[in-house]
Amino acid sequence: MKVILISRKHGGSRSLELGRWSRALLSLCCLGLPLGMVALGYFVGQESQARDLRDNSLDSLQDELATQSTELEDLRLEAERKLQAMTLSLAELQARMTRLDALGEHLTAMADLQDGEFDFSQPPAVGGPLAADFSVEYLAPDLTGELEHFAERLTEREQQLEILESLLTHRKLDEEAWVSGRPVEKGWVSSGFGVRADPFSGKRSAHYGIDYAGKAGSNVIAVAGGVVTFSGNDRNGYGMMVEVSHGDGLVTRYAHNQSNLVEPGDLVRKGQPIALMGSSGRATGPHVHFEVYKHGRPVDPSSYVRRTRR
Ligand SMILES: [Zn+2]
Structure with missing residues (x-):
């Protein structure tokens, strides 16, 4: 193959004899370049599509994460609210307990029971039904335990007070039947x-x-x-x-x-x-x-x- 190169300036020409290798190189340049461009374009397109895909899935992941964190926050708030409620009811139980203790001591003093029969710092030596169940599984175990403990103590106090009450009632009946005094108001x-x-x-x-x-x-x-x-x-x-x-x-x-x-x-x-x-x-x-x-x-x-x- 012969390639003639013409110079515009001088009008002269030169011819180049291209060998087999040169021909192959030239055709590679003429054909390979556009193909390479097409391939490059394709790959770039592919790449951007993949990036889009990645971006999309990342977005949805982020959305999901946001939803989950909202739900988590809701759960946390709910748990906090319930904890507060339980803490309040625990405080209420404690207040009731204190009042019962005070009443018990008062009644014990009233009944002249000083032999430790009704020591309000000790559980009574009687049986009885179990305290009401507190079904609060989601709470911290120590709070649940605390509540159960208080419920038990309340039941104990109630039993003590019941016994004390019946004792006082009987004593009162006793006193009622106790023959004493005069049969007249004046005389x-x-x-x-x-x-x-x-x-x-x-x-x-x-x-x-x-x-x-x-x-x-x-x-x-x-x-x-x-x-x-x-x-x-x-x-x-x-x-x-x-x-x-x-x-x-x-x-x-x-x-x-x-x-x-x-x-x-x-x-x-x-x-x-x-x-x-x-x-x-x-x-x-x-x-x-x-x-x-x-x-x-x-x-x-x-x-x-x-x-x-x-
Ligand atoms: Zn008489």
């Missing part, structure tokens, strides 16, 4: 228990009660709580009489009443008016004939009238 002893001259016959006779004289129509009161076992007119000289049974073998009688205020079977309380003073039956004037029976035998009421609580 004086006009005749004592024992042998005396009968006010009607003048003969020596036994007087199985105490007479309290007073104003007709004034209140005759029960000396202790109990059940009315008789209320009516007794034909053996008692006149209008009320009989009250106090349990433990103790019975009291209130005789010569103007009228009775209670019916058999009535529950009466200590100090409750049960009749109005009168002079029914064998009586010379308004008074109440007061008798105390212990296991069916009349006893001197004065010891009961005078006696004080244990």
